[in-house]
Amino acid sequence: MNEQLLKDLLNQDLDPVETREWIESLTAVIGADGPERAHYLLERMVDETRRAGGHIPFQPTTAYVNTIPPQREAQSPGDAAIEWRIRSMLRWNAMAMVVRANRKPGELGGHISSFASSATLYDVGFNHFWRAASAEHPGDLLYIQGHSAPGIYARAFLEGRLTQEQIDHYRMEVDGKGVSSYPHPWLMPDFWQTPTVSMGLGPITAIYQARFCKYLEHRGLIPESDRKVWCFMGDGESDEPESLGAISLGGRERLDNLVFVINCNLQRLDGPVRGNGKIIQELEGVFRGAGWNVIKVVWGSYWDALLAKDTSGKLRQLMMETVDGEYQNFKAFGGAYTREHFFGKYPETKALVAHLSDEDIWHLNRGGHDPHKVYAAYHAASAHKGQPTVILAKTVKGYGMGEAGEAQNITHQQKKLDDSEVRAFRDRFKLPLSDEQLADVPYYHPGEDSPEVRYM
Template identity: 55%
Template sequence: MQDQFPETGADIDPDIIESREWRESLDYVLRHAGPTRVRELIAELQIHARSQGVRLPFAENTPYINTIPPDKQPPYPGSHELEQRVRNIIRWNAMVMVVRANIKDKTLGGHIATYASVCNLYEVAFNHFFRGAGDGYDGDQIYFQPHSSPGVYARAYLEGRLTENHLNNFRQELRPGGGLSSYPHPWLMPDFWSFPTASMGLSAIMAIYQARFNRYLEDRSLKEGNIRNVWAFLGDGETDEPEALGAITLAAREKLDNLIFVVNCNLQRLDGPVRGNGKIIQELEAAFHGAGWHVIKVVWGSGWDPLLAQDHEGLLAKRMTEIVDGQYQKYTVSDGQYQRDHFFGTHPKLMEMSKLLTDEHVRTIRRGGHDTDKIYTAYKAAVEHQGAPTVILAKTIKGYGMGEWGEGKNTAHQQKVIGEEGLRHLRTRFSIPLSDEEIKEAPFYRPPEDSPEIEYIKERRAALGGFIPSRQIVNPGLPKPINEEPFTELMTGTEGREVSTTMVFVRMLSKLLRDPDIGKLIVPIVPDEARTFGMDALFRQCGIYSHAGQLYEPVDKDTLIYYKEAQDGQILEEGITEAGSISSMIAAGTAYSTHGVNTIPFFIFYSMFGFQRVGDLAWAAGDMRARGFLLGGTSG
């Protein structure tokens, strides 16, 4: 063995040398032929290995590091200093909002820790990506993480859209002067929120079908395309809900590159770790990657870049990957020496690498979801990506910035009251210019109107088209009064003939679809029961919507009522999914507000078991002030 590796010495493991040579070869190809050739070679090697009987493990995971390397990061376009000051003020006001409410009434509740973890993810988007309605653009559609609502209110307070009285009435909507709803509720705040997200998991499926409905309107020439993005901010624990991941293959199949999921991976649920003995980011990466999404992982902050640059043997990346989430939570509440000993102490080379860092640096080194440069890089890649939806998996800390009053602790979600000592500590940490005497009252803080902070956030929102969230109530109405002709035949009766109510409805719908004024606005939605309801005659009359058109010759093409898919098709044939169907109904039923197009959805479900599967989404439809028809068709 020494003769085979004479230049390395007897104490060097030949496997290490061999691995290094393979990496150097790959680096050479990458430099001279580019990433496409690297992918081709890896694919060829996999095929060759399998042909030789090597069983390769199925892997939809990449290493537990950032997807986008530092040398691919674009320069940050904003002011780091000003944005940090703005974030600190918003964090303070969001926290004080909940604290003041619970000092007043301990039964009011509220949440501090979620916004603390998602703050940077929001603020980079508010300052550089969320587009408002203006200049021929309808504005991005955003599903906010529900427990983070205090932070959204706190930003609107700085923008001058909400008053201190509103903040004082958090979770007290009926108090004089107006209050703020617990979570995003369009019914309670119809000029502010557009999408209700309080019921865990529903925002994901609603966002997918909203993005698809946006394409539907464009393909049917009911709306001009304007590259409107749909953003959904989800919690990692929320993805346990079946609705959260149940429709992700549809988004990839429909190539919804107007859709961006941002999963706030703070690793914690209400009671404890999301995956204490596993890794939620790796799990979600596999699910989304396997479904066909563009996956971007934002795991580590910039402080890790110099260490990873020295990780020529992959020891650091390997160590990052093998540690489970429960242990990462432990690091959050541990001092630098513990983290150094436990994380780096497993290998002499890792321990040597750690000498570049002080204990304080080890303790405070940031996760990717709190690093604005990393977040901006991920968002820019997401909005520019074409051909597939994007999911950003951002690692954060629940209660980030709260210190011993909740940061990284299993009790963080329930933290609602912080005493005077804690307020003084957080006042200092966030650099809020309040005296110890003022702190006793837990006051809100808003800089003067002409301060750099207020001017900056207003300038950024003006540049991006206006304030968000903001619900635009366009309500265009119908083109003209409905012609009574489609109903005349039905009102005269059937002259003794027995006719099912479902058949009568289908007859009426067929006539309405032919109406020259409102016919194009009707959106029939069926969960794979059109033939059961006698609606198959509409296949050829209206076509079944498919953004790709029809890439095959249907087996029944020679029949009168063949299965006709078309890019401008009118029927939304959703397959066996009542939840997906009513999500389409919600998107169509709120288009009067979100698009200024008064589409009229008819969701026809199978009476025997259709409705009980969508009760929560029916509630969401009501909260969004959706307009349309839900009909139970024939059962049996």
């Protein structure tokens, strides 16, 4: 039997010739007049079908790929190499802060894995989008995810805003020389803008903050500006009642000064967020239904070539079929496991990666760790009008921690690393520290006149 005919039968296509004609017509419209015209025509056809009595339910989710295709991505003006070195230093110092604190009596707690997964999300914002208050601009407002606080302290240390003594008293601020566990303007009024812990507090207050900014502008009480309210939260945090409880207000009031960035590392405190489901798809449907603009940043640049060669559509199908618990396994168990259990599911997808080594497969990156994809999403969110925007960025919890907890269920509770794990962390991010120095897990600063600090 003809292979294409078999596919048509399996897809229950009653008239495959007609289907192909419609697809070819739509492709021609996209080529001649662009995707916006094609979208208009599709909406008209759906409307006509409903007018004729057909029941076509609203579909709030899209394919499990990036919302912005490669050819439409805004290009980052930054120096990719120097920004990678900065992120490596931030990751190291954030990790060192927590590890050093928990080698002291009392085990002070803290979190390594949350910032490890979101470092790129913050770095791109600080480097290219967020503006401080000045005479010309009121400044953007940031609601930082609470568990990522060590990474923000690490950046302030490199910038010279915090001293080593201060960050070495992480979670020991009683004597006035430490830094607080989480974003806390009452304890650190010259550092934090907004409180975001307990979980869920940040998202709901960010919505009302954005609404109040619009209120003041509309009544002439403050000048109109392009000020943005940026709120960071975790995908597990989205289950807190406050996190999603007011999102309909954002859509209803058309708060285009509001951007949510949800770090979708697929893990909560002690396990998967949706082990047998897909949290990114779920959140996409919830936010789109509430009137938000949704931007998915699922896959990094290393996937672009594979998706371009996916003429059969099997890779996209496989991406949609695979649940979050399986995606965590692939990152936890490496490239050979991923080749067999992910790409090996279909002959077409197995052939797509035949030229790649197991190490190449393991390095296929998630979108939230790709600064180019994140920049494109932030650029689109900043320019969008008439709706609030949510960016759903897929990441790996504990990114860079290796056997100490990368993509593992234990990673959120990981406060300590042994000598070999610290050494592996140093090697992965190429920090210029000797083996002898590692015993104390020292902070690293390249110097005030270094290219990295001047760049920041």
